[in-house]
Amino acid sequence: MKTSSVKELLASEKLLQEVNVKGWVRAFRSNRFIQLNDGSTINNIQCVVDFENTDEALLKRITTGAAISVYGTLVESQGKGQSVEIQVTSIDILGDADPDEVSKTILQPKKHSLELLRQQAHLRVRTNTFSAVMRVRSALSFAVHQYFQQNGFYYVNTPIITGSDAEGAGEMFRVTNFEPNKAPLNEDGEVDYSQDFFGKQTNLTVSGQLEAETYAMGLGKVYTFGPTFRAENSNTTRHLAEFWMIEPEVAFNDLDANMDLSEDFIKYVLQYVLDNCQDDLAFLNDRFVKEDKAKPQAERSEMSLIEKIKFVVDNNFKRVSYTEAIDILRNSKPNKKKKFQFPIDEWGADLQSEHERYLVEKHFKCPVILFDYPANIKAFYMRLNEDGKTVRAMDVLFPGIGEMVGGSQREERLEVLKEKMAALDIEEEELWWYLDTRKFGTAVHSGFGLGFERLVLFTTGMSNIRDVIPFPRTPQNAEF
Ligand code: 4AD
Ligand code: MG
Numbered sequence: 001m002k003t004s005s006v007k008e009l010l011a012s013e014k015l016l017q018e019v020n021v022k023g024w025v026r027a028f029r030s031n032r033f034i035q036l037n038d039g040s041t042i043n044n045i046q047c048v049v050d051f052e053n054t055d056e057a058l059l060k061r062i063t064t065g066a067a068i069s070v071y072g073t074l075v076e077s078q079g080k081g082q083s084v085e086i087q088v089t090s091i092d093i094l095g096d097a098d099p100d101e102v103s104k105t106i107l108q109p110k111k112h113s114l115e116l117l118r119q120q121a122h123l124r125v126r127t128n129t130f131s132a133v134m135r136v137r138s139a140l141s142f143a144v145h146q147y148f149q150q151n152g153f154y155y156v157n158t159p160i161i162t163g164s165d166a167e168g169a170g171e172m173f174r175v176t177n178f179e180p181n182k183a184p185l186n187e188d189g190e191v192d193y194s195q196d197f198f199g200k201q202t203n204l205t206v207s208g209q210l211e212a213e214t215y216a217m218g219l220g221k222v223y224t225f226g227p228t229f230r231a232e233n234s235n236t237t238r239h240l241a242e243f244w245m246i247e248p249e250v251a252f253n254d255l256d257a258n259m260d261l262s263e264d265f266i267k268y269v270l271q272y273v274l275d276n277c278q279d280d281l282a283f284l285n286d287r288f289v290k291e292d293k294a295k296p297q298a299e300r301s302e303m304s305l306i307e308k309i310k311f312v313v314d315n316n317f318k319r320v321s322y323t324e325a326i327d328i329l330r331n332s333k334p335n336k337k338k339k340f341q342f343p344i345d346e347w348g349a350d351l352q353s354e355h356e357r358y359l360v361e362k363h364f365k366c367p368v369i370l371f372d373y374p375a376n377i378k379a380f381y382m383r384l385n386e387d388g389k390t391v392r393a394m395d396v397l398f399p400g401i402g403e404m405v406g407g408s409q410r411e412e413r414l415e416v417l418k419e420k421m422a423a424l425d426i427e428e429e430e431l432w433w434y435l436d437t438r439k440f441g442t443a444v445h446s447g448f449g450l451g452f453e454r455l456v457l458f459t460t461g462m463s464n465i466r467d468v469i470p471f472p473r474t475p476q477n478a479e480f
Helices: 006-011 056-061 114-119 128-150 209-219 255-276 278-293 305-314 322-330 353-363 414-423 429-436 452-460
Strands: 018-029 033-037 045-048 067-076 084-095 202-204 221-229 242-251 318-321 368-374 390-398 402-409 445-451
Touching: 006 018, 006 045, 006 084, 018 045, 018 084, 033 067, 056 084, 128 221, 128 255, 128 278, 128 452, 202 221, 209 221, 209 242, 209 429, 209 445, 242 255, 242 452, 255 278, 255 305, 255 368, 255 390, 255 402, 255 445, 255 452, 278 305, 305 452, 318 322, 322 353, 322 368, 353 368, 353 390, 353 402, 390 445, 402 452, 414 429, 445 452
Parallel strands: 045 084, 318 368
Antiparallel strands: 018 033, 018 067, 033 045, 067 084, 221 242, 242 445, 368 390, 390 402, 402 445
């Protein structure tokens, strides 16, 4: 007999058919009602056991966490809240779960803290919250590819191990084949990387942008979607040491076109989730609203999760230059003390997250695209404006999240690029291949990077980035 998924059965209108379903027991009540979940949907299917005619030894093995295979008849449900249930004819135990052991884990059906769930990240996908988050994450990934594929982009896979620091921020994890303390030294007493596996210093990529740029200069429109790594010691609810980034790069696009692309793309993937993840979103929405009610009045959201998502889809992002933003911040009273922790005194200062939050959550109350940042707080590859002091950079800021996207129009003029690299002590030999794109048919081009987990965070209404990736990598934590 074909095994059906719980999702298929709950949507089925063919009553009285004989069915088989496999899954994990979420609960077993009164020796009679099994709540079975197989991961296909947030909903359980109820399986009703004829306990009087069932072997007692078997009944004892139907415990929370056990894997079972159920055969029975699909019938209209007598209980509330579900349309159908299974009248069980037989059950095979596929894998037992000892109740004493289960009681020491998060599989035990009661409310557990998110912190405890993180410590058992290998089991948390069996909870409603995490299975819902991970199904939404999967749908978002699919929507990302769908958007780009429908719009003429090619998917490129840029290297994970690289010899260059794309962001120039020095936040890289080294990749080496040397044994600890046994690395050969050169005459100056420094580690001699010419003897290492790749014959040079290498690291895990912080961004696929530079390689993607070279591909945009041949394929026109490209995107990457892969893991990136940052050795920044940021123990926040928004940072991971390993995260997934989506990086489109488009030949002949200027900054305005780049802003349009980011806005259109984000709206598309959010609409996809609204259309395709209704059950999970309804569950996450309830969860969000409940959590929100428990917060002090001042911190509460004015909207439910679904309203927040729809609001982003339905409204234009506000586009504001860095200079305008600084003026707004200088004249703002963020709180009772009427001061930011880091007051904005001067043009040229980098914005802290309190400033970004103020602009997005208090002032504009919608996603904001900040552009034309001071050159000296942004990466070397961004195109210098005619004013000689700002660059064609853009950050998309989201309520509750902060920076969702960072991007720019790239410096396509060879001489200007070389000058900027020289000013930052970036060796031309290191990036000779990157400079080549500016020698052979250089052209205006732009792109951005979107942190996938920040998008999942916004869409699921979770509050910690560690809770939207299966096995988070953060400082002092790579357990699984
Ligand atoms: O602003 P970032 O550093 O930009 C770049 O890496 C560019 N090379 C992208 C490009 O233009 N192709 O990072 C881009 C985005 C951020 O806006 C943020 O959403 C996310 O990546 N991000 C992180 N997400 C989770 N954990 C971290 N440690 C992150 N650092 C950046
Ligand atoms: Mg950034």
